[in-house]
Amino acid sequence: MSMNNKQRHAEVVGAGFAGLTSAVALARRGWSVRVHEQGSQLREQGAGILLWQNSLRVLEDLGLIDEIYAGSMTPHAYETRMQNQTVSVEPLTDVWWRTMTRPFLHNTLATAAQREGVEIVTSSEVVGATPSGSITLASGETVEADLVIGADGVGSAVRTSLNIPHERQMSRDGITRFLVPRRKADLQKLEPDTDWDNMIDFWNLDPRVLRVLYTPANDDVLYLALMAPVDDVEGTEVPINLDVWTSIHPQLAPVLEETLKVEGKYFRYQTTRLDYWVDGRIALVGDAANAMCPALAQGGGCAMMNAFTLVEAATAASASEIPEALIAWEAIERPYTDRCQTRSQNYADTRGMSQGNQFQGEVMETMIYNPTDPNRGHLSVKGGLA
Numbered sequence: 001m002s003m004n005n006k007q008r009h010a011e012v013v014g015a016g017f018a019g020l021t022s023a024v025a026l027a028r029r030g031w032s033v034r035v036h037e038q039g040s041q042l043r044e045q046g047a048g049i050l051l052w053q054n055s056l057r058v059l060e061d062l063g064l065i066d067e068i069y070a071g072s073m074t075p076h077a078y079e080t081r082m083q084n085q086t087v088s089v090e091p092l093t094d095v096w097w098r099t100m101t102r103p104f105l106h107n108t109l110a111t112a113a114q115r116e117g118v119e120i121v122t123s124s125e126v127v128g129a130t131p132s133g134s135i136t137l138a139s140g141e142t143v144e145a146d147l148v149i150g151a152d153g154v155g156s157a158v159r160t161s162l163n164i165p166h167e168r169q170m171s172r173d174g175i176t177r178f179l180v181p182r183r184k185a186d187l188q189k190l191e192p193d194t195d196w197d198n199m200i201d202f203w204n205l206d207p208r209v210l211r212v213l214y215t216p217a218n219d220d221v222l223y224l225a226l227m228a229p230v231d232d233v234e235g236t237e238v239p240i241n242l243d244v245w246t247s248i249h250p251q252l253a254p255v256l257e258e259t260l261k262v263e264g265k266y267f268r269y270q271t272t273r274l275d276y277w278v279d280g281r282i283a284l285v286g287d288a289a290n291a292m293c294p295a296l297a298q299g300g301g302c303a304m305m306n307a308f309t310l311v312e313a314a315t316a317a318s319a320s321e322i323p324e325a326l327i328a329w330e331a332i333e334r335p336y337t338d339r340c341q342t343r344s345q346n347y348a349d350t351r352g353m354s355q356g357n358q359f360q361g362e363v364m365e366t367m368i369y370n371p372t373d374p375n376r377g378h379l380s381v382k383g384g385l386a
């Protein structure tokens, strides 16, 4: 911890994975930190999440890895099926990965932030920000900080108020996500030879595109993500059209039925690219800066690793040097996220994950990136994969 940073103050906008990760990291490095969350409660609305090495390294550095292990799992393998024929079974033993529920990850980060003395203010909507390091709340109050982190998600008000040029690309597909009981015994009765502790990517492209991503999140909970094209009225219905989904994926009937008992929302995914992530004392992270298609399961991972490295860069600088430090941070870190976004977008456009054996070579670059390695800026793509 740098003694120079003791009196420094950060305002963080948004209590999602990006905002909470940066808040914990800042507090652990001696900053005073306040997080503004527009919601009336601290909660994560999504279902499950897969984290790769990049974000697990961050959680390890923040002292949270034991807690994460207690409520997560590593599936036996990533299996890809096309029209229910197995295309590939990738054990992914060379890479660190865990699956878990989003509420669990969110709660772990929020609890850690509170433990570290972060002030989290709910029902606190931020409506504007200036490069000098001020934010304006919906109440009209304006507050100043040495560093402002805009982690307010894909519709970022911080980004809008700074007029940062950006483009948005909507995907042709979307996903409805659920957390349901595993019901492993019932699934085993229907398909005894299947390893139901695998993560299984059930693709179906003919006669219609209906994909189920089956992800065990822990011993008890299954994360189901049901993908259908935006223009498929039946496929995008919530509650799901059970007849349609079970006619294509009959072996999943027990868990598809369970989705009718819980809330779900169809979500069309998108890619957001900004001309720049940094303006003066303000830096954008997470979906506010780089929302991406979920093909490679990396949006949250990039959010957490960029939040972490941003805090490292700002902490290493003196208060007056922060704007320059943020520019340097973006120059080093952004290319990894940009390439990951492009690859994820490409997979979404081509539905290329359906071919199996996709977790190989340069695709793995960002997943295996180590944001806690002080020498990471020197890694070339090739070096990073060595």
Ligand SMILES: Cc1cc2nc3c(=O)[nH]c(=O)nc-3n(C[C@H](O)[C@H](O)[C@H](O)COP(=O)(O)OP(=O)(O)OC[C@H]3O[C@@H](n4cnc5c(N)ncnc54)[C@H](O)[C@@H]3O)c2cc1C
Binding pocket: 013, 014, 015, 016, 017, 018, 019, 036, 037, 038, 039, 046, 048, 049, 050, 051, 124, 125, 126, 127, 151, 152, 153, 154, 156, 157, 158, 175, 177, 225, 267, 269, 285, 286, 287, 288, 291, 292, 294, 297, 298, 299, 300, 301, 302, 303
């Ligand atoms: C279908 C799908 C599957 C995915 N699967 C994975 C996966 O397996 N692995 C992975 O790593 N990533 C995955 N992602 C991506 C990941 O979910 C996101 O990238 C990540 O949640 C973004 O976190 P964030 O903190 O940037 O934004 P958010 O989670 O959107 O958090 C933003 C927070 O800011 C608050 N807020 C917004 N505006 C304001 C305001 N003006 N003032 C105050 N507060 C505000 C919001 O209420 C919210 O709490 C997936 C995404 C999708 C769509």
